[in-house]
Each structure stands twice: as structure tokens, then as C-alpha cells.
Amino acid sequence: MGTIFHLDIVSAEESIYSGPAEFIVAPAMMGEVGIFPQHTPMLTRIKSGVVKVKAPLQDDEEIYVSGGMLEVQPDVVTILADTAVRGKDLDEAKALEVKKQAEEIMKNKISEVEYARAQAELIEAVAQLAAIQKLRKRGH
Amino acid sequence: MASGREIRNKIKSVKNTQKITRAMEMVAASKMRKAQDRMKKARPYGEKIRNVAAHMSNASVEYRHPFLISRDSVNKIGIIVITSDKGLCGGLNTNVLRKALNEIRSWESKDQQVEACCIGNKGLGFMSRLSGVQVISQVTGLGDSPNMERLIGAVKIVLDAYTEGQLDKVYIFYNQFVNTMKQTPVMEQLLPLTDERINSKENEAKSARAPWDYIYEPEARPVIDDIMVRYIEALVYQAVTENMASEQSARMVAMKAASDNAGNLIDELTLIYNKSRQAAITKELSEIVGGAAAV
Numbered sequence: 365m366g367t368i369f370h371l372d373i374v375s376a377e378e379s380i381y382s383g384p385a386e387f388i389v390a391p392a393m394m395g396e397v398g399i400f401p402q403h404t405p406m407l408t409r410i411k412s413g414v415v416k417v418k419a420p421l422q423d424d425e426e427i428y429v430s431g432g433m434l435e436v437q438p439d440v441v442t443i444l445a446d447t448a449v450r451g452k453d454l455d456e457a458k459a460l461e462v463k464k465q466a467e468e469i470m471k472n473k474i475s476e477v478e479y480a481r482a483q484a485e486l487i488e489a490v491a492q493l494a495a496i497q498k499l500r501k502r503g504h
Numbered sequence: 505m506a507s508g509r510e511i512r513n514k515i516k517s518v519k520n521t522q523k524i525t526r527a528m529e530m531v532a533a534s535k536m537r538k539a540q541d542r543m544k545k546a547r548p549y550g551e552k553i554r555n556v557a558a559h560m561s562n563a564s565v566e567y568r569h570p571f572l573i574s575r576d577s578v579n580k581i582g583i584i585v586i587t588s589d590k591g592l593c594g595g596l597n598t599n600v601l602r603k604a605l606n607e608i609r610s611w612e613s614k615d616q617q618v619e620a621c622c623i624g625n626k627g628l629g630f631m632s633r634l635s636g637v638q639v640i641s642q643v644t645g646l647g648d649s650p651n652m653e654r655l656i657g658a659v660k661i662v663l664d665a666y667t668e669g670q671l672d673k674v675y676i677f678y679n680q681f682v683n684t685m686k687q688t689p690v691m692e693q694l695l696p697l698t699d700e701r702i703n704s705k706e707n708e709a710k711s712a713r714a715p716w717d718y719i720y721e722p723e724a725r726p727v728i729d730d731i732m733v734r735y736i737e738a739l740v741y742q743a744v745t746e747n748m749a750s751e752q753s754a755r756m757v758a759m760k761a762a763s764d765n766a767g768n769l770i771d772e773l774t775l776i777y778n779k780s781r782q783a784a785i786t787k788e789l790s791e792i793v794g795g796a797a798a799v
Contacts (some may be wrong), residue, residue, distance in 0.1 A: 373582075374552050376550075376741050377547040378651070379549075382548075397516070405719065406720075407556070407720050407731070409730060427653060433553075433727075433730060433734065435559075442556065444556070444734065447653070455657070455660055458653075458654075458657030459660035461657055462658045462660075463641060463657075463661055477555060
């Protein structure tokens with residue numbers, strides 16, 4: 365106790381990481397946050413990016429997440445990763461799309477949707493690229 | 505008595521059907537394993553997000569999310585009905601739709617209106633034919649993987665309707681996966697979130713000891729909103745994975761029964777065929793003998 369905490373990274377589709385960690389860095393909404401054990405409880409949204417995990421007696425691990433929520437308790441840290449590309453506009457757009465289908469109006473008028481989606485995809489792609497480049501540099 | 509050729513044709517067609525049902529059985533068996541796997545993988549997320557939601561509902565007093573507040577008068581009820589897209593899976597869809605129908609009737613007798621969100625083709629077809637139920641959103645053609653991205657939109661419509669006060673309660677209907685042989689149709693209350701749902705026993709013990717006081721970044725409200733929406737989505741997602749696992753195992757069982765029945769039918773038909781063939785031979789023989797005697 366004290367020098368490590370339990371880290372869980374889960375998405376709706378699978379459990380990505382579960383184990384002890386000494387230190388993590390996560391891309392929070394307001395900027396990157398580093399978390400050591402005994403951190404004060406915190407809840408925040410995270411952007412798409414790389415979560416760096418320092419596990420005891422192991423090399424650093426870098427895990428890509430496409431946004432989600434970060435919950436910090438003194439001994440337990442949970443990252444609820446999103447599986448889908450999210451965004452207020454996007455969610456709204458999806459809802460609209462479904463609604464349209466439900467009303468069986470099949471008019472293709474979703475240019476704004478496409479734009480929002482493309483933007484979100486672009487942001488995600490950039491983050492993924494950055495992660496890949498980082499990994500390459502370290503000679504993986 | 506049917507002629508030999510007719511029976512032979514019949515046997516052939518039953519054999520072909522049996523081939524199909526056997527193939528479907530095997531396909532369903534392999535898909536079932538994957539679906540069960542997916543269902544198990546979805547569980548940790550659901551548990552974790554429930555823990556967070558539980559901590560949060562105990563911690564923050566200044567803002568109570570609308571999902572947690574139950575309303576006094578219930579005029580409109582939303583239902584999320586999860587069914588399969590395809591048939592040939594025994595009574596799976598019928599069971600869950602029957603359960604839904606019973607509930608809808610009892611709500612209608614209390615003058616409560618019902619709006620439905622249908623996930624899966626079978627439920628959509630059924631609900632859109634029901635008068636008195638309005639389908640507000642639907643997802644069909646999910647295939648074999650419960651695609652979170654496609655569920656979000658449909659669920660959001662229901663959640664928005666709830667937040668805006670157009671719905672006062674939301675229930676979810678789906679098939680719970682008990683084991684390969686058994687799936688039970690269940691109805692669960694989704695909104696407002698009941699305390700029992702959020703607080704499991706272990707959670708209660710934990711939160712009594714340590715009431716968390718979170719730092720919210722950037723602000724409490726949007727973070728809590730996000731968590732709540734994701735929690736509901738996770739619940740729906742889990743229900744969809746359970747229903748998919750149920751679908752595959754029900755299909756496997758149904759197809760196994762069909763193959764067995766086809767086998768029995770073939771046995772019976774073969775018996776009839778042989779009997780009629782023998783009868784024909786006997787008849788012919790006696791005719792020959794009779795003819796020879798006459799000469």
C-alpha cells in the first residue's frame with residue numbers, strides 16, 4: 365500500500381488493462397494529468413490519446429484510448445474507455461439519424477454529420493499516429 | 505398408397521432440409537461461443553461504471569442527475585425492446601414480445617402511453633404493428649457484434665425524451681442468458697435508476713466507510729451527465745450482448761431439434777417406402793404365379 369495502486373482500463377467491449385501501477389499519465393480534458401498513489405479522488409473526462417502506465421518491475425506501457433472517463437480513488441484508478449468516437453454533435457447526429465430512420469424518411473441530408481464525424485475521426489487518427497510514432501522511436 | 509417415387513422425392517427433400525438445419529446448428533454453435541465471450545468481456549465495464557455511478561450518487565449532493573429522480577405521476581412509458589434480427593431461434597423473440605405485450609396492455613388500461621425503441625428486426629416489426637405504441641427509434645441489422653456506435657443514437661433519443669419529460673419511466677426488455685439451454689425474457693427498469701440497481705451490497709458497505717468527495721474536472725455537471733449516459737448505454741449494451749448470446753444458443757437448440765425431427769421423419773418415410781416396395785413386389789409375384797397357373 366502506498367507505493368502502488370490498482371489500475372483498470374476497461375471498454376464496453378473488453379478489459380484492456382488490469383493490474384498494479386506506480387504511476388500513470390492520462391490525457392484529461394484540461395490537459396495531461398499524472399497520477400501517483402494516494403491521489404485525491406477525482407473524476408474527469410479524457411480525450412483520445414495515449415495513457416502511459418508505469419507498472420512495478422516492468423517497462424512502461426502505452427495504451428491508446430479514444431476518449432472516455434477517468435476515475436481516481438486513492439488506491440484504485442479506473443479508466444472507462446469509449447469504444448465509439450464520441451462528441452456532443454456526433455451523438456446528436458446519430459440520434460437524428462436513427463430518428464429519421466424510425467420515421468422512415470430516407471433523405472440523405474447529413475453533410476454536417478459527415479463533417480463532424482470526419483473531424484472526430486481526424487483527431488483520433490492524429491492521436492493514433494502520434495502514439496505509433498512514439499512507439500517507433502523507442503524501437504518497437 | 506403413395507407411389508415409390510413420390511416417397512423417394514419426399515425423403516430427398518427432408519434430407520436436404522436436414523442438411524440445412526444441421527449446418528445452421530453448427531454455425532450457431534460457433535457463433536454462440538463468440539457471443540458468450542463478448543458478453544463476458546462486456547461485464548467488467550458495466551461493473552466499473554456502476555461503481556463510479558454509485559460513488560458519485562453518494563458523493564455529490566449539490567447536483568442530482570435527472571436519471572436518479574423518480575417522478576410522482578407516470579403518464580408516458582418508454583420501452584427498449586431487444587430482439588434478434590433473424591428468426592429460426594425457437595420461441596426466443598415470441599417470449600420477450602409476449603412479456604412486453606402483457607405489460608403494454610396493463611399500462612394502457614391505466615391510460616399510460618407507450619413509446620418504444622426497438623433493437624432488432626423482429627421487435628420492430630411487432631411493435632410497429634401494435635396500435636397504441638409509437639416507435640420513436642430503432643436499430644436493425646446489427647449483425648453478430650453489438651455495435652456500440654449504432655446503439656448510441658437510438659438510446660440517446662430515449663434518454664433525451666426522458667430528460668425533457670416526455671417519458672416518465674423507461675423499461676428494457678430482453679432475453680437474459682442463463683445457460684445454453686435456458687434463456688429467460690426479463691423486464692428491467694432502466695430509468696429512473698433505482699438505488700438497488702446502483703448500490704449492490706458490497707458497494708453499500710464500501711461507500712458507508714468512505715464517502716468520496718470528488719474533484720470534478722472541468723465541472724461536476726457535465727462529468728456526471730457523461731457518466732450517467734454512459735452507464736445507461738453500458739446497461740443497454742450488456743442487454744444486447746446477452747440477447748445475442750441467447751439468440752445463438754436458442755438457434756442452436758432449435759436447429760438441433762429440427763435436425764433430430766428430420767431424422768425421425770426420414771426413418772418413418774424409409775419404413776413406408778420399403779413397405780410399399782415390398783407390397784409391390786409381392787403383388788407382382790402373386791400376379792405372375794396366378795398367370796402361370798392360369799396357363
